[in-house]
Amino acid sequence: MELSFSSFDEHYDYLEKTYSDLLSYVFSYLSLKADPIISVTIVDNDTIHEINKTYRGIDRPTDVISFAFLDDDENRDENLNKEGLIDLGEIYISLPKAIEQAEDYGHSLERELDFLFVHGLLHLLGYDHMNEEDEKEMFSLQETILVNKGVTR
Numbered sequence: 001m002e003l004s005f006s007s008f009d010e011h012y013d014y015l016e017k018t019y020s021d022l023l024s025y026v027f028s029y030l031s032l033k034a035d036p037i038i039s040v041t042i043v044d045n046d047t048i049h050e051i052n053k054t055y056r057g058i059d060r061p062t063d064v065i066s067f068a069f070l071d072d073d074e075n076r077d078e079n080l081n082k083e084g085l086i087d088l089g090e091i092y093i094s095l096p097k098a099i100e101q102a103e104d105y106g107h108s109l110e111r112e113l114d115f116l117f118v119h120g121l122l123h124l125l126g127y128d129h130m131n132e133e134d135e136k137e138m139f140s141l142q143e144t145i146l147v148n149k150g151v152t153r
Contacts, residue, residue, distance in 0.1 A: 014110065015040070019117050025149055026121055034079060034086040038124065040117070041092045048094040063097040064116040066090065066123035076126055091120035107153040114151045118142050 019040060027036065043051075049061040056065070069089040070076040079086055093116045102112040122138055129135035146152070 015042070015113065015117075018110070018114060022114060022118060022145070022149060023121065026118065026125075026145055029145060029148070030125070032080045032125075033083050034081070035084060037085060037087045038121070039090040040120075041090065042095050043092055045094055045096045048092055048097070051092055061094055061097060063094055063101060064120045065092045066120040067092075068124045068126070070124070070126070080125070088121075088124040091117065091124070093117065093120065105153065111146075111151055111153060114149075115142070115146060118145050 023036060023038065026032075027034070045061040048063075048065060049059075051065055052058045052060065052062050055067075067090045069087050070079065073079065093113065098112045098116055099109055102109045105112070119142055122142060127134070127138040127141065129138050
């Protein structure tokens with residue numbers, strides 16, 4: 001398993017350990033056998049705004065954006081369930097948005113960063129929330145993972 005951080009700040013040590021633990025847990029919980037590689041980049045609001053505008057056509061900052069390398073792979077599930085390295089993609093998290101949302105929701109920054117990572121990771125694994133049924137599945141799984149890892153509000 002490999003997590004690479006393209007940029008980081010004073011939260012690096014926390015993120016490296018916590019995200020590695022969460023990544024391992026998610027793969028174990030979902031019984032996935034592959035050895036994942038993920039790039040995580042912590043950015044400012046201007047950067048995520050530009051990414052959101054360029055790639056999603058949405059002209060505002062957001063909290064997390066994922067680029068799943070396996071989205072068009074017809075064998076995604078098969079590849080996730082066989083041993084060997086697999087490059088899942090990239091996750092971009094806006095630190096200012098995470099700080100703002102932690103304050104808005106009344107929980108810690110660490111909890112918000114964990115939530116955003118798990119949310120982004122599930123997108124890399126093919127989960128989405130484009131319709132009500134998919135949203136229920138993804139958000140329920142996300143909450144179960146966080147609660148099981150002791151990450152609560």
